[in-house]
Amino acid sequence: MAVYDTLGPAYADNRRPDPRIAARLHAALGAAATVVNVGAGSGSYEPARTVLAVEPSRVMIDQRPPGSAPAVRAIAERLPLRDNAADAVLAVLTLHHWSDVAAGVAELRRVARRRIVILTWDHEVFRERFWLFWEYLPQAAAFDDGRALAMAALVTLLGGARQEAVPLPHDCTDGFAAAYWRRPHAYLDPGVRSAISSLAQLAPATLAPGLARLAEDLATGRWQRRHADLLARQTLDVGYRLLVADT
Structure with a gap:
């Protein structure tokens, strides 16, 4: 069973493409007239020139909007x-x-x-800069340790690639892991967490102590005092990276 057969029923509600990130991705595709979207999910960031979407989860395919490119159930490895x-x-x-x-x-x-255009994250940078994981939910960071690939190794697999930082706007509309870096209350919402795989795949009891501390710190203003610098920022680089490789 694909991961998102379990995690994906309400995915599209919380993972709405951010137009600023979309513009970066579409520009990176350059003059390509035909695009295959691999790991396409519900169709986020899919340009009109997409000729095929590849996605292993039927639950995600069923959330693709009318008029999307045809989708096939398959995995990236084949x-x-x-x-x-x-x-x-x-x-x-x-x-x-x-x-x-x-x-x-x-x-x-x-x-x-x-x-080839890939949006991913540099886990070393992410682990250091994303306050939620290192301060409250180290279990989620440890979970990602087991599935993250070092950026240098990924560039080598691609045969070389240009890397671009993708700072996240404070009002990012796509609810992936660090999207709410300036909106900490969002992480207390089970619906938000259900669309973040590194949180949704951990047992609620594992996350409960850290979330309780976050709720208390927000209620007392401790979080706001500790992270006053974040509240003044419009964007934050927490390690998301755009890789562009010419074949």
Whole structure:
């Protein structure tokens, strides 16, 4: 069973594409006329030039909006496509769900004629800068330790790639892990946590002590005092990275 067959029923409600991130992704695709979206989920960030979406979860495919590109149930490690099938391949916040990243990246390189565009995160930077994980929920950081790939290793698998930092706006509309960095109350909402895989895949009892401390710190103003610098910021770089590799 795909991870999001369990986690995905209300995914689209909390994971609305942020237009600023979308603009970065679409610009990175350059002049590519045809795009394959791998790990496509419910279709977030999918440009109109997408000719096929690849997604293992039927639950996620069923949430794709009318008029989306055709979708096929398959995994990144075994793409049901011929060599050089599209100008570009897009993979957005999906590599951490793959069972074999090396095999998946090899498939992206096989299918892409010109370019591969990946949005992921640098786990070392993320672990250091994202207050929720290191301050309140170290169990979530440890969970990601087991599925994150070092950025240098990923660049090597791609045969080289350009890296661009993707700072998150304070009002990011896409509810992935660090999206609410300036809106800490959001992490107390079970609906928000259900759309963040690193939180949704941990037992509620594991998260409960840390969330209780967060709730108390917010109620007393301790969090606000400790993180006053964040409240004055419009964007924050917590390690999300855009990788662009030409094939």
